[in-house]
Amino acid sequence: MLSLLAVLLLQASPEPCAPSSRSEPPSLVVQAVDSTWLPIPGMRVTVTPTKVAGTRWAGTTNGVGFAEFRLPRDATYSIEVESPGFKRRRIESVIIGPPFESTPTAYVQVQLQVDGPTVTVE
Numbered sequence: 001m002l003s004l005l006a007v008l009l010l011q012a013s014p015e016p017c018a019p020s021s022r023s024e025p026p027s028l029v030v031q032a033v034d035s036t037w038l039p040i041p042g043m044r045v046t047v048t049p050t051k052v053a054g055t056r057w058a059g060t061t062n063g064v065g066f067a068e069f070r071l072p073r074d075a076t077y078s079i080e081v082e083s084p085g086f087k088r089r090r091i092e093s094v095i096i097g098p099p100f101e102s103t104p105t106a107y108v109q110v111q112l113q114v115d116g117p118t119v120t121v122e
Helices: 002-011
Strands: 028-033 045-047 057-060 066-069 075-082 089-098 106-111
Touching: 002 028, 028 045, 045 066, 057 066, 075 106, 089 106
Parallel strands: 028 106
Antiparallel strands: 028 066, 045 057, 045 075, 075 089
16 A cells, blocks of 8 residues: 555656646637627628738638637727628727736627518518
8 A cells, every 4th residue: 555655656746737728719709690680600701900911811600600710919900791692791990909817809799781672571
């Protein structure tokens, strides 16, 4: 019994365990919703910095209408959301500042309107 305890003590490291490696949360989450505030999956989202020409990030909204982006912080961006059947929507001057411990992610909800003729049933 003492020999087992001695082996365990010799194998123990004086260094604390390293924290688990987890990825950083996204700096921006964009949600696409329709005119009744229901999420829209499959929308193409493009994020472009206003001061760096030629750079852009693109993604597609998931099943609950969210697209996540890991962007450089302390910058200003424009967000464009589009998909066939909906009017394209562009939002200018979205500022992503430094993260706060309680809220490391900025959220933007973009409401889209149906493109084309609509039918009203009475």
